[in-house]
Amino acid sequence: MSQNSQPLKPGEKILFTVAGAFVVFAVIAFIIMQFMIAKSDKPLFETRTHADLTAEGQKGSELFRVKGCTTCHRALRNGTNMGQTADLDGIGSRRTAEWMYAFLTEPEKNYGSETMDHRAGQRSAAYVALMPKEELHAIAVFLSELKSDQGSASAPVPPKGDSPFIDSMVKTWAPQSWKEKYPDVRDAGNKPQGEGDKAQ
Numbered sequence: 001m002s003q004n005s006q007p008l009k010p011g012e013k014i015l016f017t018v019a020g021a022f023v024v025f026a027v028i029a030f031i032i033m034q035f036m037i038a039k040s041d042k043p044l045f046e047t048r049t050h051a052d053l054t055a056e057g058q059k060g061s062e063l064f065r066v067k068g069c070t071t072c073h074r075a076l077r078n079g080t081n082m083g084q085t086a087d088l089d090g091i092g093s094r095r096t097a098e099w100m101y102a103f104l105t106e107p108e109k110n111y112g113s114e115t116m117d118h119r120a121g122q123r124s125a126a127y128v129a130l131m132p133k134e135e136l137h138a139i140a141v142f143l144s145e146l147k148s149d150q151g152s153a154s155a156p157v158p159p160k161g162d163s164p165f166i167d168s169m170v171k172t173w174a175p176q177s178w179k180e181k182y183p184d185v186r187d188a189g190n191k192p193q194g195e196g197d198k199a200q
């Protein structure tokens with residue numbers, strides 16, 4: 001019955017103890033995290049994008065969901081988290097409704113590089129360009145209304161105020177001569193010109 005009930009070797013004991021400790025630690029950490037999320041009235045991740053939809057934007061938002069865009073994209077809490085291109089929240093701060101419409105109707109001509117899924121042929125998103133023009137227009141309007149707040153990952157401008165991290169990156173990577181040539185986008189209004197290498 002018990003041929004295989006040999007005592008554990010010391011190495012095995014250590015291994016099992018360490019592995020067990022990891023599991024216990026992970027479970028405790030998970031419980032604490034869930035507890036904190038439930039207690040806190042702040043969301044775990046701050047939303048840094050917003051959208052004020054016009055009537056056409058509303059229509060586009062619905063089409064975005066029912067026409068399968070959410071299989072590959074994400075916007076306003078709908079869709080997949082697959083990757084960065086896939087996340088369209090905030091895209092309206094980078095691209096105009098005109099660009100969006102041009103891309104949706106003729107992806108290959110307007111993307112700037114070869115497209116993977118949107119181009120014609122046996123592609124999973126090739127159907128998009130063949131959708132009725134007025135539907136694509138509504139979607140383009142919808143996407144252009146997805147705005148990002150300053151400092152969000154999808155915003156073209158970094159957060160307001162001083163960031164020791166950004167300052168040190170600029171100091172390390174930007175040649176001194178750029179300081180004279182280019183204004184610091186963060187300076188817009190709230191910082192005196194030329195401040196850049198001191199996290200005051």
Ligand code: HEC
Pocket residue numbers: 064067068069070071072073085091095100103104114115116117118119124125128139143
């Ligand atoms: C099969 C997956 C898939 C589906 C479905 C899909 N897309 Fe895309 N989309 C992509 C990929 C991948 C890219 C990046 C360009 C490329 O390689 O085709 C992209 C790029 C885009 C872009 C450009 C983003 C940028 O700024 O670079 C827009 C806008 C867009 N899609 C809108 C839509 C809309 C609207 C729909 C639905 C009508 C849709 N997509 C359906 C995969 C998909």
